Amino acid sequence: xxxxxxxxxxxxxxxxxxxxxxxxxxxxxxxxxxxxxxxxxxxxxxxxxxxxxxxxxxxxxxxxxxxxxxxxxxxxxxxxxxxxxxxxxxxxxxxxxxxxxxxxxxxxxxxxxxxxxxxxxxxxxxxxxxxxxxxxxxxxxxxxxxxxxxxxxxxxxxxxxxxxxxxxxxxxxxxxxxxxxxxxxxxxxxxxxxxxxxx
Ligand SMILES: CC(C)(COP(=O)(O)OP(=O)(O)OC[C@H]1O[C@@H](n2cnc3c(N)ncnc32)[C@H](O)[C@@H]1OP(=O)(O)O)[C@@H](O)C(=O)NCCC(=O)NCCS
Numbered sequence: 001x002x003x004x005x006x007x008x009x010x011x012x013x014x015x016x017x018x019x020x021x022x023x024x025x026x027x028x029x030x031x032x033x034x035x036x037x038x039x040x041x042x043x044x045x046x047x048x049x050x051x052x053x054x055x056x057x058x059x060x061x062x063x064x065x066x067x068x069x070x071x072x073x074x075x076x077x078x079x080x081x082x083x084x085x086x087x088x089x090x091x092x093x094x095x096x097x098x099x100x101x102x103x104x105x106x107x108x109x110x111x112x113x114x115x116x117x118x119x120x121x122x123x124x125x126x127x128x129x130x131x132x133x134x135x136x137x138x139x140x141x142x143x144x145x146x147x148x149x150x151x152x153x154x155x156x157x158x159x160x161x162x163x164x165x166x167x168x169x170x171x172x173x174x175x176x177x178x179x180x181x182x183x184x185x186x187x188x189x190x191x192x193x194x195x196x197x198x199x
Contacts, residue, residue: 004065006145009054014042016064017056024132029103032096037089044080045069045129051076055149057133057142066133068146072159074125075118102189109188110165126154128164138172147180155198165193 009017018038022031030038045052051073057066071077097104117123128150133142154162164182166173168190178184182194 003060004057004142006055006057006142006149009042009046009056009067009069011043011046013056013064013067014039014046017042017054017067020064020067020134021130021132024135025130029093029096030130033089033092037085037092040085040089041081042069044084045071045077048077048080051124052129053153055146057146065137066142066146068131068150069129070127070150070153070162071129072124072126072154072157074127074129075114076124077129105189106191109191113186113188113193126159126162128162131164143176144180151196151198160199161195161197163193163195165191168192 018035021038022035025031030041042054045054048071052069052071054067054069056064059065097107114125117125131143131146133146150162154160163185164177166177168174168187174192174194177194180196182196185193185195187193
């Protein structure tokens with residue numbers, strides 16, 4: 001593997017991240033809504049400097065070959081997404097959900113879990129938002145390096161517990177999170193939720 005560096009996500013990386021996201025996470029709702037929506041989403045994450053952050057893995061020739069984004073407050077970020085995402089993206093999301101009714105149940109379960117978390121004092125749902133590594137260079141340690149950046153970020157803000165979820169059928173991601181110290185928190189509608197705690 002060429003020399004690879006991990007650095008914070010920049011505005012100028014977003015186009016490459018969107019292309020990579022569609023490549024490695026193409027079947028997810030976000031990717032199905034389309035590139036324009038994904039571009040707006042990454043822009044919002046970058047602008048949400050109070051709560052959110054991202055990193056990219058970049059090869060020596062400047063190609064983005066991996067990405068990871070996180071938020072310390074999913075509730076706040078979701079409010080911004082709902083307020084700022086255009087009507088076309090919303091229609092595309094609704095159209096996708098009509099064609100994939102099982103995903104509606106996933107969203108309902110996730111929102112129930114959010115409501116549960118909201119009741120807990122000071123809980124803001126810190127979570128990994130997106131993570132992906134170029135197919136050709138998976139299993140070479142890049143994902144682990146990105147998770148290390150995420151761990152340091154949360155710890156530096158004194159967030160000692162954060163979440164990530166993936167589809168149950170994504171065994172590769174499940175094994176990856178388990179190896180990196182995430183514990184299974186629960187399962188809902190074909191998704192598995194992991195948590196990582198620092199003590
Ligand atoms: C999940 C994902 C992010 C992991 O990234 P990655 O760069 O492959 O992760 P790593 O290389 O750090 O670790 C993966 C495995 O490779 C192994 N590995 C790491 N470096 C290695 C090396 N030099 N030689 C051999 N194996 C190695 C690790 O032991 C690890 O094993 P595990 O899967 O049992 O934990 C990546 O597979 C991916 O992008 N998947 C598609 C998108 C996706 O599913 N995202 C998650 C949705 S929630």
